[in-house]
Amino acid sequence: MGFVLIGVLLLLLKWQEVAPVASWSWWLVLSPFAAAVLWWAWSDASGLTQKRAMRRMDEKKEARRQKALDALGQGEKQRRR
Template sequence: MYALGLGVLLLLLKYLEIGPVATWDWWWVLSPFAVAALWWAWADSTGYTKRRAVERIEQRKKDRIAKHKEAMGIRPRKPR
């Protein structure tokens, strides 16, 4: 996601001809988009994206259970 943000920033600077980016070749300006595409391809092919989504779901589930236990007056367990 950082590469995509950097790409948008460099593209804007190149388009508006601001600073030293105005003199750079377009290859340098557009390279963060290629890096972002490679990152997403790698993350999807290795299962990194799915693993992170499952971790987020599990954490939400644990937080919800702890919140309900606290509301019922039961002290949640400390992590081991």
């Protein structure tokens, strides 16, 4: 996401002809977009994206479990008493 934001910023600066970006090559201005594509390709190929999705799903599942236990009166709050 960072590469895309940097790319958009550089693209806007080039389009508005703000110095020093106005004198830069288009290849240099558009290179963050290429870096983003490479990052996403590597992230998907290495399984990093799937690992993050699974971790988020596990956290949501644990939060639902804890909420259900709390509703039954058997959660963390009840154990402390």
